[in-house]
Amino acid sequence: MNNTTGRILIAGTASGCGKTSVVCALLRAFQKRGLSLAACKCGPDYIDPLFHERILGIPSENLDLFFHTPKVQRRLFQKHGEGKDLVVAEGVMGYYDGLRCSDPEGSTSEIAAALNLPVVLVLPCRGMGHSVLPLLKGYLDYERTRQVRAVVFNGMTGRTYGQLAPVAEAWLAKEGYDVRLAGYFPILPKAALPGRHLGLLLPGEVESLEKKLDLLADQAEQTLDLDLLYRIAKEGTDAGDREDLLMETGKSAGTVRPPVRIAAAKDEAFCFYYKDNLELLRELGCEILYFSPIHDMALPDGTEGILLSGGYPELYAEELAKNKGIRQDIFKSLAAGMPCLAECGGFLYLKEELEAEDGNFYPMTGFLEGRGYRTESLGRFGYVTLEAKSDLVYLRQGETIRGHEFHYWDCTENGSRCRAVKPDGKRNWDCVEQKEAVFAGFPHISYDSCPDFAKRFVKVCLERRKT
Missing domain, CATH: 3.40.50.300 (P-loop containing nucleotide triphosphate hydrolases)
Structure with a gap:
């Protein structure tokens, strides 16, 4: 600009x-x-x-x-x-x-x-x-x-x-x-x-x-x-000088190689993505392939990693449940070690069951234990800093990444691999599950707040390509 x-x-x-x-x-x-x-x-x-x-x-x-x-x-x-x-x-x-x-x-x-x-x-x-x-x-x-x-x-x-x-x-x-x-x-x-x-x-x-x-x-x-x-x-005028964006954020464009094919859920049920997160993945050598857990029967051909965003799966729980083909495809891919980042609604989609707005429970992918259910108020609303309690696939012990929670649905199993702390430090709780190469929880996270998180995600995708 x-x-x-x-x-x-x-x-x-x-x-x-x-x-x-x-x-x-x-x-x-x-x-x-x-x-x-x-x-x-x-x-x-x-x-x-x-x-x-x-x-x-x-x-x-x-x-x-x-x-x-x-x-x-x-x-x-x-x-x-x-x-x-x-x-x-x-x-x-x-x-x-x-x-x-x-x-x-x-x-x-x-x-x-x-x-x-x-x-x-x-x-x-x-x-x-x-x-x-x-x-x-x-x-x-x-x-x-x-x-x-x-x-x-x-x-x-x-x-x-x-x-x-x-x-x-x-x-x-x-x-x-x-x-x-x-x-x-x-x-x-x-x-x-x-x-x-x-x-x-x-x-x-x-x-x-x-x-x-x-x-x-x-x-x-x-x-x-x-x-x-x-x-x-x-x-209005630009504030500040014009340093290189990749240098300032710790990003690197990577080497020339076939792009890492990342399947990102995007349809009526899943649509909440930060533009900067997707741009960082592209700068790290990824190709974003959109797919629909409602309408598509399988993941895109050649998928090497999965993004399951937030959205409104509770409004489309019955439709998601009816698409047994893609639920099974995702389950098998994750069980085989495919990297996946899932947040909020995407996290609930990986659970065994999800309560819809009509009060009925419908089967989801079942890769993670637990069921999502409706509450009457916002749960754990606002900004959080996540700190890894031990070494994880994409986050090392003591490292932090920032995020935000905003949801009326909760889950019987929310995970305990990270500690979420509010900005004022007065409230904190355990969150995030890791299973195989899946990092999943309620917080919507900003990759730019910890670029190494995104780099490790891409690295794990590439390592699977070699095997």
Whole structure:
């Protein structure tokens, strides 16, 4: 990325304040204007980036200062935006919500500062008038680095905005804030994005999604100042120098050889992958082959390793159970020593049984003992650092790798090969199973936080090729 690439971050006051709708509106609107775009999501979220990908046709990038050092995150961000006219990033939760309640470390505000991103603050204004201004003042005064450059009033009517906008602009100028009004966004019931227990429905599940996206874009053209937002985006500049990404993260491109064929589950039930994880594997010489545990009867030809991601296997437990062919193929491959990384939903797929949303239990692959079952609340939610309690296939004793947990389902056997520790150090628990060359558990892990983990995975795949 160079300084001709615009970059802007859409932040909010809380989860559910309208960030995703505004971001989707901007992406589709700027796309219709003919701009070349890339998108990002702050934090470890998987679902919002799938909406970005649906609009743009390319994967979205996660921006995460728990998984990456600021230096590494800058390199990844620059690479992601290379050759684009504009990068639109979406914040996570409230602007100052991070690793813990005591400070904003790891929050959207910290990411904006680390990457020098101009910020547009989305304020939920339904049922409010003049009270919007003291709310805005609190957010602006609390910020140390002054990244907020514009504000959008969300859930506001045109009539209210017409009365409030001149008052707000005069107040911002009087108070000395270098912040501009970028318009308002009314409530659009026909463009609402429905959700469920882990967040929004997946893009493929939203009825008439393309129509909804067009409605959002049309509204953005009418009531948001897109020209102003693009000018603000062009004010952003690269933060830091341009060191080689592979050198900075400890990656190596490897030697010339046939690519390692990695089968990655991707369908209605499994779809949560970090773009950076897959890119690291590719840089280490892997070819990613997508397959469907629901629809395909066997693993792709020549598979040398398997990735089983998170997703919603509980919604498709019956369909997964009916595909006995691929369940048996995966079981036999893993029993023969094929390397596999499985997390969250993929971890549950390796168990003997899984409870579906209808309360019935269905057979899974059965490679690991135990059954997955539904709970009534989030289990072990949030960021964790995993430390190996002994030497494992991909992680050595005492080594750490970082991850995130977010699940309503639990399991009777969660493993004990690693110790998971919360960022504040006040809570910890055992997790992760290893059997043969399978590393499996609930945490979604970031390979970049321990590149040797990914390198060992590829090495084990290559060693099996030689035997």
